[in-house]
Structure formats: structure tokens, C-alpha cells
Amino acid sequence: MSKTPTIQVKNLSRHFSVHDKKPGLKSSITSLFHRPKRIVKAVNNVSFDIKEGELVGFIGPNGAGKTTTLKCLSGLLYPTKGKISILDFNPWQRKKEFLRQIGFVMGQKNQLWWDIPPQETFLLNKAIYEIDNKAYKERLDFLIDALDIKKEISIQTRKLSLGQRMKCEFVAALIHSPKIVFLDEPTIGLDVVMQDKIRDFIRDYNKEFKATIILTSHYMKDVQALCKRLIIIDKGKLYYDGDISKLKNGLTNKKLLTLTFKEEVSKDKLEKFGKLTKFEQLRATILVDRKKTSTIAAQALKELPITDLNIEDIPLEQTIKEVFQR
Amino acid sequence: MLVSFFILFYFWAAVSETNQGVGSYTRPQLYAYFIVGYVIRTLVFSTRTGDIGGAITSGDLSKHLLRPLSVLKFFFTRDLVDKLFNIFFMIFEFAFILFILKPQMILPSPKNLFYFLSLLVLAIVIFFFYSLVVSLATFWTDQAWSHRWLFGVVLVNIFSGQAIPLDLLPTPIFNILKFTPFPYLYYYPVKFWIDDSLNASFLPLFIQSLLILLVLFFLSRFFWKKGLIKYQGYGN
Numbered sequence A: 001m002s003k004t005p006t007i008q009v010k011n012l013s014r015h016f017s018v019h020d021k022k023p024g025l026k027s028s029i030t031s032l033f034h035r036p037k038r039i040v041k042a043v044n045n046v047s048f049d050i051k052e053g054e055l056v057g058f059i060g061p062n063g064a065g066k067t068t069t070l071k072c073l074s075g076l077l078y079p080t081k082g083k084i085s086i087l088d089f090n091p092w093q094r095k096k097e098f099l100r101q102i103g104f105v106m107g108q109k110n111q112l113w114w115d116i117p118p119q120e121t122f123l124l125n126k127a128i129y130e131i132d133n134k135a136y137k138e139r140l141d142f143l144i145d146a147l148d149i150k151k152e153i154s155i156q157t158r159k160l161s162l163g164q165r166m167k168c169e170f171v172a173a174l175i176h177s178p179k180i181v182f183l184d185e186p187t188i189g190l191d192v193v194m195q196d197k198i199r200d201f202i203r204d205y206n207k208e209f210k211a212t213i214i215l216t217s218h219y220m221k222d223v224q225a226l227c228k229r230l231i232i233i234d235k236g237k238l239y240y241d242g243d244i245s246k247l248k249n250g251l252t253n254k255k256l257l258t259l260t261f262k263e264e265v266s267k268d269k270l271e272k273f274g275k276l277t278k279f280e281q282l283r284a285t286i287l288v289d290r291k292k293t294s295t296i297a298a299q300a301l302k303e304l305p306i307t308d309l310n311i312e313d314i315p316l317e318q319t320i321k322e323v324f325q326r
Numbered sequence B: 001m002l003v004s005f006f007i008l009f010y011f012w013a014a015v016s017e018t019n020q021g022v023g024s025y026t027r028p029q030l031y032a033y034f035i036v037g038y039v040i041r042t043l044v045f046s047t048r049t050g051d052i053g054g055a056i057t058s059g060d061l062s063k064h065l066l067r068p069l070s071v072l073k074f075f076f077t078r079d080l081v082d083k084l085f086n087i088f089f090m091i092f093e094f095a096f097i098l099f100i101l102k103p104q105m106i107l108p109s110p111k112n113l114f115y116f117l118s119l120l121v122l123a124i125v126i127f128f129f130y131s132l133v134v135s136l137a138t139f140w141t142d143q144a145w146s147h148r149w150l151f152g153v154v155l156v157n158i159f160s161g162q163a164i165p166l167d168l169l170p171t172p173i174f175n176i177l178k179f180t181p182f183p184y185l186y187y188y189p190v191k192f193w194i195d196d197s198l199n200a201s202f203l204p205l206f207i208q209s210l211l212i213l214l215v216l217f218f219l220s221r222f223f224w225k226k227g228l229i230k231y232q233g234y235g236n
């Protein structure tokens, strides 16, 4: 592994100017002469480094600037400010040697040609990326096997289901063995089984090929299962960059205590133990201080008609929700 | 394509019926003007560069930009392949037209055929870069198609001479048009097919075509470079 980071992002900003247009004919006409402009800072002064072989989760709420960042990293968008260096290339120049080494999977946009079977898109890519026969065959066999799509690749793309198409998108984006892979919500809209499969695939791919991967997703399970490191952005700004486990422990020093009762218990009786986050007839969840968990649990067992008791960490999803609500 | 051709053809046939020709054009010349023009239309005006404009507004351009392949070269090559196919089908259509209309066609001398073909090749490349420039202007507009419709279709249809031989227009208009790409797309190439009245000015016209091509070429490079900075990569 090399010491210099594979991906270096320094003070990256990307602004968009948007025209606010009110509905109606009158404003349509006035907007011909005067169009009020507004600047959206989609990415605002973001810096991070990523080392070779890392699999980093890149998360944030809708409109946080994740996709915009990935588009800057892949050379699609011109950065308003800042520097990006990937494998010592400036992505914006879109040098062939650079483009050959990256792959981009976008969950909501297809790169496969709509009218032909995926198989033929792969062949087209083989020609474009100048992959030799042997490497192509090995690679294709590996991908087909890992994703289990022997049959689908010869069916016209428009006829494939979302999940089937998604798997083929992966093949198209990875057939040239990119060292850097950007995955923008690759599991969006997929059922749970398929999400698991894609997840396994990403993990294996990262291990097998030492590929550097940036993954965005709104499913915390994705990042939790795959990534050691998390980068969080919100409203274009970097919010957190570090270990996923530290985020879990560091940001919240609380645990969740879930109690099941024999008979109904009044709300007041429960609230003295801690903040009530969920309250059903025979079941309640209480947020308690991490350090006091055992004493509180013992006390509750003594005072309440409890049949079952469960202590767990706060799910990452909820942690992040709290972070963004602050 | 074939239908609009027949409408045009019959219109001009009807006009020339009454007075044995229009302006300086005899009937066989007028026939040739539109029948040969049909060849030009299938070869010159059949370009899919307009797709780039659509790809810019939809964000589909990203797919092209990600690949280690010059996007403009890709579109140019695709057009060339399209045109080769077109030639193949055109031969049949052309035979069909001749068979149906059995017009008294004028055939050019070998020299004029050479002039015609050289201008035809230039016209193909000129129109590629012309539509490219029009398409790339989409980087600066939000309207997906209005300017492409105006510049890519309407103006070209009127001012290239597809509908009316340009020297039948008022002279000042024709003189202005000489400084635009339009007459070099249709009017001049066909003109060399139907008679030798312009033979003396072939070289200046050829050079003028070439200059217009160069201007469009550099303009398209410039638009491409500047436009990509503006590119918003919509979608997703």
C-alpha cells in the first residue's frame, strides 16, 4: 500500500446558481428580462483523504451534497473552488489514464444502453476500455458469478427488473477493473434480499481487488455492514470524518432499555427512569445514561411487573438522526 | 423524408409547368435541383448531433464523459456509420424516385460531378459541426429544444436552398447568406450538378466552404471547453 492518499480532496466547493421562477404568466414574462439568481452551495469547503483499498461510507440527508461531491471526484463537474487529486490526476482534465481507473455506479441513472442486452454494452465497454480478450473473459466470469446474472445479460435492458438491471450496471461499471469506485446509492429501491447480495458483492470486491470505494446510501445497514470509516456531510459541509464505532460511542453516551410488562404500567412511573422514546401498552423503551444502565435496570426490575428486559446500543440510524436535528 | 420530398417536387413541377421553368431554371434543371437535393438531404442533414443537446439537459452526457473516449469523436464516428447505412438505403429510394417520376434528369459532366462530390463531402462535415455548435449552446440555455429547433431546423430549411433555389431570392438576402454556412450545405453542391455556370468560381467557393468549416470547428471546440465548465450534470 502506498503512503500517499489515493484520493485527496482539499477545500472543495461546488456552487450552483439557480433561477427562482414563480408560477404564472406574469412572472414568466418578467423573468425574460430579469431573472433573480440564487447561489446554492451544494458542496462547501470539504476536505478529506482516502487511502488505497479503503471502503468509506459517505452519508448525509437528502440534498447534503453527496452526489455533487462524487460528480466532482469523477470529473463530471467543474469544482467552483478547491483541489482534487486522485491517483495524482486532476479529475477535471478527464485524462484517459484517469478515466480508465475509475468506475461510477449511479443507483438512479442507468449507464447501460437501453435498447440492447447488457451483454452488448459490456462488449462495447471492452472495446472502449481496450480490454484484451483473456482479461475480459476472466473479469466477466467473475462478475457474472459473483452477482449471479447468467441469464439476465442477454435480455434487452429495458425489459429487466430494477434489481436485475442494477446488477448489470455493476458489471458495466466494473468490467475494466477500476481501482477507484464511486457507488451512489447502489441499493436504492432494491428488496432486502437483493440489498444483502449487493452488499456481499461490494465487500468481496473491495477485498479481492483492493479497490478504493466510496459508498453513499440512505440505508444505514449498508454502511454499517461495509464501512469502517464514515464521512458525514450536511448542507454541503463536512460534519464528521472518522471511525463508525467512535461515532456510535462518542456522540451518544446513552443506551436503550426496552421493557416488556405483564400488565399496563402508567407513563409517570416510567419517566423517572429516563427519557421515554417509545410507549405502547405492554412495552416501553427508555433512553438511559450508559454508565447508569445496570443500576437503572435493577431498579426497574424491582419496581415494575417486568417479563422481559433488553439493553442495546442506540442504532446508528438514530444517532445520525439526532446529530442532524441538533 | 420521402413524403416531404414528393410535396416539394410536385409543387415545383406545377410551378414550372405553366411557364416552362422558373427564373433562370429550366424544368429539367429544377427537377435535378430537387432530386439531387434529395441525396444531399439524406447524407448531409441526417445527423444525430442533436442528441448531445438532449444529453446536456437530461444529464445523460455524464455517461459519455465517464468513458475514456473523446465524446465528440464518438458522435462523429457514429454519424459516419449512420451515413454509410443511409447511402445503402438511399440507392434504393433513389431508384424508386427515378422510376416513379421518370424525370428528364440532367447528369453532370465528370468534372462537375467531381465539383459536386467535393462540396458534398464538405457540406457533410460543415453540417456536423454546425449542429454541434447549435447543440452545445444548450449548455447556456435552460430551454431544451427551442433554439435547436430554430437554428437546427427552421433556418437551415429556409436558407440552405432546400425549398427554393437561393438565387431566386432577392439578391441582397442571397449576398448575406453567402457569409453563413447555409448555402454551402445544399444550394452550392447541387448547383454544380445541374449546370456549369459557376464552374469558374469553384475554387473560391471551395475555400469559402473550408473557411466556414474551420470557424465552426474552432467554435465547437471553444463551446465544448467552456460548456463543460457550465455543465450541471442534472439527474440523480
Ligand SMILES: Nc1ncnc2c1ncn2[C@@H]1O[C@H](COP(=O)(O)OP(=O)(O)OP(=O)(O)O)[C@@H](O)[C@H]1O
Binding pocket: A016, A017, A018, A040, A041, A042, A060, A061, A062, A063, A064, A065, A066, A067, A068, A069, B232, B233, B234, B236
Ligand atoms: N444542477 C444543479 N443545479 C442546481 N442545484 C443543484 C444541482 N445539482 C444539485 N443541486 C443542489 O445541490 C444540493 C446537493 O445536491 P446533491 O444531489 O449533491 O445531494 P445528495 O446529497 O446527493 O442528496 P440525495 O441524498 O437526495 O441524493 C441540493 O440542494 C440540490 O438541490
Ligand SMILES: [Mg+2]
Binding pocket: A066, A067, A068, A184, B236
Ligand atoms: Mg444523491
